[in-house]
Amino acid sequence: MDEENKIHEDIQSLKTTPDGIVLDPQPSDNPNDPLNWAPSRKALTLSIWTAACFISQVTVVTNMQGSYLQAPLYHKTATEISLSISLALIGLIVGAIIIVPLSRRYGACFCLFWSAIGLLLTSVWSALMTSSADYVPFLLSRLVAGLCAGVPLILGSEVVLQMFFLHQRGKSLHILHIPFLLGVALGPTIGGYINSQVSWTISFWYTLPLNGVLAAVILTFLEDTVLDMEGSQTQASVWQRRWKTYARGKALSRGASWTECSFILLDILLVGFSPVSVIIGLFLMIDFGFATMAIVLSVVFLEMPRDEGGYAMSKTAEASFTLIQTIGVLLAEVYGHFISDRLPLFLLRQRSKSTPSPAWHPEDRLHCLWLPVIILPIGLGLFGASLQYHLHWAVLAFGYLFISFGAMSIFPVAMTYLCECFPGQISEVAAAMGFWRLVLGLLTTVFITQWRESVGPGWVFGTAALLTIPAFGGVIGLMGFGKWVRGFSLGRKARE
Structure with missing residues (x-):
């Protein structure tokens, strides 16, 4: 009886929301704990990381x-110029891995600020590559840009989990991921409109003020979300904290040593190839990879002459068409806002009817994937059929919209699930998933032309649509046996 009373007292002592939801994790009594920050301060911090994404x-x-437009200047084919996109993807993959140990040594805010400065400088570098001999330097500038561009999402995911409670993370991570994906969708559209009117160099010059203002906002308003147990940060003046954080990289009371940084790289490898990560990674690789393939190929077919199976669109019309991807991303944001936390909490409440105080199952989040994984293959099928039979551009647009919505809805849900599987290694998870998410999209540039010429676009995208079905089969397995699979997780912190 005494034991039951003790358990009851422990439950009563837990901190909850006004609605009675038990806070997980339990915040400390330290007012500087990011979990205890005012909602406005949390919103400002999340907004800055979101803008950076x-x-x-x-x-x-x-x-x-x-x-x-650049092909005649460098005396290269359009395919050779498009290597700049492939190198940017390589930069995103490699940069995501490198930045994790650097953030543990110098702090997340330090890395974010200097990545914004790096992007600003690479835009200047790219815009100045206007000589016929500048082909290789231009490609290198896009590689370096990719190295800098992955920082906000990789480190921002960990920041979200440091500020928000379990019942808020789904929506918060969706808020972080969707602007990242919106940038992927809207960047080419804005660049397309610019290229249709003025020099291609302007599509780089206009990003300078964006990154400049972002760097100024980071420097002025952003605070680290690592709890300062010694209080040295809070006792210092604002300018001392800024100097310590952004100039010296000393925001952390004890940054990781270079030896510890090497172990962090090992953890990324172990986390990325844990059984649960492999299942989710293969799912992301196939679904997101084929969606990326469709987005990249759409540019080719929209510009291709009609007698070659294309739509012969002007640069302006092509840019307008790619706005459909932005609409798909916005619909994914609406879907995630209303579903990502509500559906898992609903499933938890349903279990509470038969089991008192049921445990939280991260696998409940995976049920948010059902609608996107149905929409995505339909979109791939419509897209392929439109190209194969040269259907009206409106049919192609519907396929494009479904692909965008499906792929963009899948990624935040999968990331939220894995972050809860490895709560102590969020940045490692984000870096590993960056590899899984981008690797197929990168490899398709190698074989897609030969594949399309051999079987036609209908079979290419029809096959892609069919392959998404077995890819989701592994996720369905996690819904039923996820707890057991998580027991085989690798990594030092995962085993502790």
Whole structure:
């Protein structure tokens, strides 16, 4: 009886929301704990990281539709110019891995600020590559831009989990991821409109003020979300904290040593190839990879002459068409806002009817994937059929919209699930998933032309649509046996 009373007292002592939801994790009594920050301070911090996600992607993909304009200048084919996009993707993958140990040594805010400065400088570098001998330097500028552009999403995911409670994370991570994906969608559109009217270099110059203002906002308003147990940060003046955080990289009371940084790289490898990560990674690789393939190929078919199976659109019309991707991303944001936390909490309440005080299951979040994984293959099928039979551009647009909505809705849900599987290694998870998410989209540039010429676009995208079905089969397995699979997780913190 005494034991039951003790358990009851422990439950009563837990901190809850006004609605009675038990806070997980339980915040400390320290007012400087990011979990205890005022909602306005949390909103400001999230807004800055969100803006950084958007601006970084707009900057790195701004010239995606400019390949045909640069080809005569460098005496290269449009395909050779499009290598700049492939190198940017490589930069995103490698940069995501490198930045995790650097953030543990110098702090997340330090890395974010200097990545914004790096993007600003690479835009200047790219815009100045106007000589016929500047082909290789131009490609290198886009590689460096990719290295800088992955920082906001990788480190921002960890920031979200440091500020928000379990029942708020789904929506908060969706808020972070969707502007990142919106930048991927809107950057080429803005660049396309610019390229249709003025020099392609302007599509780089216009990103300078975006990154400049972002760097100023970071420097002025952004605070680290790592709890300062010693209080040294809060006792210092504002300018001392800024100097310590952004100039010296000393925001953390004890930054990681270079030896510890090497172990962090090992953790990224172990987390990325844990069984649960492999299942989700293969799912993302296939679904997001084929969606990326459709988005990249759409530029080719929209500009291709009609007698070659294309739609012969002007640069302006092509840019307007790619706005459909932006609409798909916005619909994904609406879907995630209303579903990402509500559906898992609903499933938890349903279990509470039969089980007193039921445990939280991260796998409940995976049920948010049902609608996107149905919409995505339909979109791929419509897209392929439109190209194969040269259907009206409106049919192609519907397929494009479904692809955008499906792919953009899948990524935040999958990331939220994995972040809860590895709560102590959020940045490692984000870096590993960056590899899984982008690797197929990168590889398709190698074989897609030969594949399309061999079987036609209908079979290419029809096959892609069919492959998304078995890819989701592994996720369905996690819905039923996820707790067991998580027991085999690798990594030092995962085993503790």
